Amino acid sequence: MAFQILLNFFIAVVWMFMSSSLTATTFIIGYLIGLILIIITRRFFKSRLYIWRLWAAIKLTLLFFKELILSNISVLLLVIRPKLDLHPMIFALPTELEQEWEITLLSSLITLTPGTIVLHVSDDQRTLYIHAIDVEDVDEAIDSIKNSFEKAILEVSRA
Amino acid sequence: MTVIANILIVTTIVVGLIFTIVTMIGILRLPDVYTRAHAASKSATLGVLSILLGVFFHFWLKEDHFSISLLLGIVFLFITSPIGGHLMGRAAYMSGVKPTELTVGDDLKEAVKEAKEQNMKRLKD
Numbered sequence: 001m002a003f004q005i006l007l008n009f010f011i012a013v014v015w016m017f018m019s020s021s022l023t024a025t026t027f028i029i030g031y032l033i034g035l036i037l038i039i040i041t042r043r044f045f046k047s048r049l050y051i052w053r054l055w056a057a058i059k060l061t062l063l064f065f066k067e068l069i070l071s072n073i074s075v076l077l078l079v080i081r082p083k084l085d086l087h088p089m090i091f092a093l094p095t096e097l098e099q100e101w102e103i104t105l106l107s108s109l110i111t112l113t114p115g116t117i118v119l120h121v122s123d124d125q126r127t128l129y130i131h132a133i134d135v136e137d138v139d140e141a142i143d144s145i146k147n148s149f150e151k152a153i154l155e156v157s158r159a
Numbered sequence: 160m161t162v163i164a165n166i167l168i169v170t171t172i173v174v175g176l177i178f179t180i181v182t183m184i185g186i187l188r189l190p191d192v193y194t195r196a197h198a199a200s201k202s203a204t205l206g207v208l209s210i211l212l213g214v215f216f217h218f219w220l221k222e223d224h225f226s227i228s229l230l231l232g233i234v235f236l237f238i239t240s241p242i243g244g245h246l247m248g249r250a251a252y253m254s255g256v257k258p259t260e261l262t263v264g265d266d267l268k269e270a271v272k273e274a275k276e277q278n279m280k281r282l283k284d
Contacts, residue, residue: 079185111241
């Protein structure tokens with residue numbers, strides 16, 4: 001992915017030199033031309049076209065903001081309820097993610113989503129221990145959210 | 160145009176204030192460390208974030224000053240605050256703070272116990 005972006009930059013710089021005008025506009029035109037060239041020659045690259053990974057990253061960010069706002073509303077409703085009726089639970093969640101930055105990203109996302117914070121990542125990095133604030137409605141809903149987050153992260157990191 | 164800008168600024172700052180107050184109420188009302196960490200790590204993030212965003216909009220739309228350091232502040236807040244919440248919860252658990260009695264289940268207990276036994280064994284050898 002990094003190689004494709006670098007190549008695209010290189011083509012843009014070459015375009016700037018070819019048209020002998022070193023301005024931002026020329027750079028952008030060169031970048032777009034480079035993008036088209038990379039799309040045409042995509043079967044020579046081993047990894048996926050980098051714009052798909054960029055798109056996946058943007059989708060992950062949007063998902064994250066949605067979950068952040070939802071989680072804050074749920075905490076608000078929980079805190080201002082006249083009678084505190086909580087059923088917290090600490091549960092284990094097996095994860096398929098392997099690289100360390102993926103696990104860090106997943107645990108940060110889990111911490112900022114409705115009703116869950118990560119307490120511990122097991123030593124072999126296969127299990128996350130998560131504290132859920134209310135088991136009743138969360139336990140199953142959470143697993144689906146986890147799946148969506150995990151899937152989105154895999155979508156970004158897949159070669 | 161100024162009306163729209165005013166509405167934007169006032170809404171973001173009021174939302175930030177509401178969530179900061181919710182954080183405070185949550186820390187006072189909730190029963191134990193872990194449930195308080197929920198209120199502290201989530202609402203505080205969005206609260207401070209909306210206030211910063213409101214200040215950013217104010218300087219951008221009314222004073223014509225595009226402040227990049229405010230945007231950087233928002234990004235840094237996003238990176239650090241969940242890690243802070245996680246580390247405090249973990250440190251509390253590892254030093255033996257009991258969760259509240261309302262807690263239904265605890266999967267972490269066995270894992271911690273096993274790890275401690277293995278450590279003891281390693282020390283003996």
